[in-house]
Amino acid sequence: MRDLHRPCLRLILGDQLNPQHSWFHAVQPDVIYVLMEVRSETDYVLHHAQKVLGLFAAMRDFAQQLKVNGHRVRYISIDHASNRQDVVMNLDALVQHHKVNAVEYQAPDEWRLDQDLRNWVPPSPVTVSMVDSEHFFTERDEAQQLFLGKKQWLMENFYRHQRRRHQILLTPDGKPEGGQWNFDADNRKSWPGQPAEPADTRPCHDHSALWKIIESAGVKTLGESQATTFRWPVNRTEALQQLDHFIERGLPHFGDYQDALSQHSWRLFHSLLSFALNTKMLNPREVVMRAQTAWQEGHVPLHAAEGFIRQILGWREYVRGMYWAHMPRYTTSNQLAHTRPLPHWFWNGQTQMACVASALGQSLTQGYAHHIQRLMVIGNFALLAGLDPQELHRWYLGIYIDAFEWVEAPNTLGMSQWADGGLLATKPYVSSAAYIHRMGDHCKTCHYDVKARTSDDACPFNALYWDFFDRHRSHFQTNPRLGVVYHQLKRMPEQTLQELKSFSVRTLSNLENL
Ligand code: FAD
Numbered sequence: 001m002r003d004l005h006r007p008c009l010r011l012i013l014g015d016q017l018n019p020q021h022s023w024f025h026a027v028q029p030d031v032i033y034v035l036m037e038v039r040s041e042t043d044y045v046l047h048h049a050q051k052v053l054g055l056f057a058a059m060r061d062f063a064q065q066l067k068v069n070g071h072r073v074r075y076i077s078i079d080h081a082s083n084r085q086d087v088v089m090n091l092d093a094l095v096q097h098h099k100v101n102a103v104e105y106q107a108p109d110e111w112r113l114d115q116d117l118r119n120w121v122p123p124s125p126v127t128v129s130m131v132d133s134e135h136f137f138t139e140r141d142e143a144q145q146l147f148l149g150k151k152q153w154l155m156e157n158f159y160r161h162q163r164r165r166h167q168i169l170l171t172p173d174g175k176p177e178g179g180q181w182n183f184d185a186d187n188r189k190s191w192p193g194q195p196a197e198p199a200d201t202r203p204c205h206d207h208s209a210l211w212k213i214i215e216s217a218g219v220k221t222l223g224e225s226q227a228t229t230f231r232w233p234v235n236r237t238e239a240l241q242q243l244d245h246f247i248e249r250g251l252p253h254f255g256d257y258q259d260a261l262s263q264h265s266w267r268l269f270h271s272l273l274s275f276a277l278n279t280k281m282l283n284p285r286e287v288v289m290r291a292q293t294a295w296q297e298g299h300v301p302l303h304a305a306e307g308f309i310r311q312i313l314g315w316r317e318y319v320r321g322m323y324w325a326h327m328p329r330y331t332t333s334n335q336l337a338h339t340r341p342l343p344h345w346f347w348n349g350q351t352q353m354a355c356v357a358s359a360l361g362q363s364l365t366q367g368y369a370h371h372i373q374r375l376m377v378i379g380n381f382a383l384l385a386g387l388d389p390q391e392l393h394r395w396y397l398g399i400y401i402d403a404f405e406w407v408e409a410p411n412t413l414g415m416s417q418w419a420d421g422g423l424l425a426t427k428p429y430v431s432s433a434a435y436i437h438r439m440g441d442h443c444k445t446c447h448y449d450v451k452a453r454t455s456d457d458a459c460p461f462n463a464l465y466w467d468f469f470d471r472h473r474s475h476f477q478t479n480p481r482l483g484v485v486y487h488q489l490k491r492m493p494e495q496t497l498q499e500l501k502s503f504s505v506r507t508l509s510n511l512e513n514l
């Protein structure tokens, strides 16, 4: 038992709202839990209003629950007079004020905070220790160990390792259920409008009072706050309801329409669980187990369960491993030397490209876009247009409700922009308009002509696509996965290529007006 007059301070970061953490199993009167709303966290990039609001609302809810359960809690709100607006500066003050003898914190997920806390020198002698966040399937360095000495980290190898290690979707003799590890080929349908997308049953909160506090504190944000009808879960109970609803209504069709795009549905059959997962209200194990059970009970087809599980057991853990293995240099990578500034319409969604306008528009209104919008619409355009990957990284890190650097940076800089030189993606994720046309319905009503390549109304994706592969020959022409592309380029008459390249130059010089 520690000395009640020399308590232990336990720091809970805004994305560590896990009520099941072993810290909370017993009430300890000599422990003070501390949560803080600080400007150093609201201001390191320009965040979406719903992201700031959602995090603060969830932190406040979490603190309240801890108090109800009998724990001692110190909550430093954004407008509190004692708030020094920085995590370690607040810790300095708390250590002195409470005459603390120990400070404990859960492993931060972001390199920035990890460094701040590791390098922190407390104002008086106290024991500082870090404990596991008890959230992920893997250790921070597990992927790095698995891929030791390998030039490229194949996600598929990591995923199979994870399936075996955690005994997910395996037959009793250790083979993949259904005879295949991956059913991706079955998950590429466009959505014909039926079955109907699941109803939005997320909670609806009025957080206008909190929003006023955030605004009065001078926090700058982007996008709509929707404070009076706030729809993201702010505690575990709400997150679990959302999980139930997804397993029941979304998961059965997740596989089929995982890669689809539609102007008539903003989320299709995606789970909307990333905010609850990344703030640790939900544990990835329980989400994976629920999907596996739904398949075992015959409620969902195997390709749906496998496709969904792969995102969480595979991709989510894999990108985290990539992040920790390559930080801090990862976030400065720019292998293709792209430097073009983001056009202004990234901040208002006003472009005539229907697919891009729709993805940007809903990002601004909802703080959310599904994976294919992020990767094959916004990211695709950005890479083809040679937009500055660092500026884009800051944009992605700010705009999405689920954006935390450990998961956002590998997805943006690695998967989407190939800025890491192909560590993560074996080939760049780019396409011409044909792919967007095949997977969605935006082209039907677009200002641009999806099939045209160099006429005045030609879809910008087409010429940019060929120009991209032509100007980056040194990086990609020997890539076996791009053999078909370079074969087509080789067969293309020189005049055609020059026309496409001239059109591409004109398009890029007119970027602001597309
Ligand atoms: P679903 O499609 O229902 O998938 C279920 C879950 O799987 C997600 O909640 C998420 O936890 C996980 N998942 C799916 N794909 C990935 C992936 N590629 N990497 C890691 N986890 C994945 N995801 C974030 O959580 N935060 C980000 O900041 C983020 N930034 C991204 C930026 C770009 C450029 C791209 C291409 C992808 C990004 N992703 C990010 C991954 C993915 O797009 C989101 O996880 C997903 O869209 C969240 O919506 P959902 O919960 O409805 O996901």
Ligand code: SF4
Pocket (backbone or CB within 6 Å): 352, 353, 354, 355, 356, 432, 433, 436, 437, 442, 443, 444, 446, 447, 448, 449, 450, 459, 460, 461
């Ligand atoms: Fe997007 Fe081009 Fe289709 Fe328009 S025509 S929706 S810009 S792919």
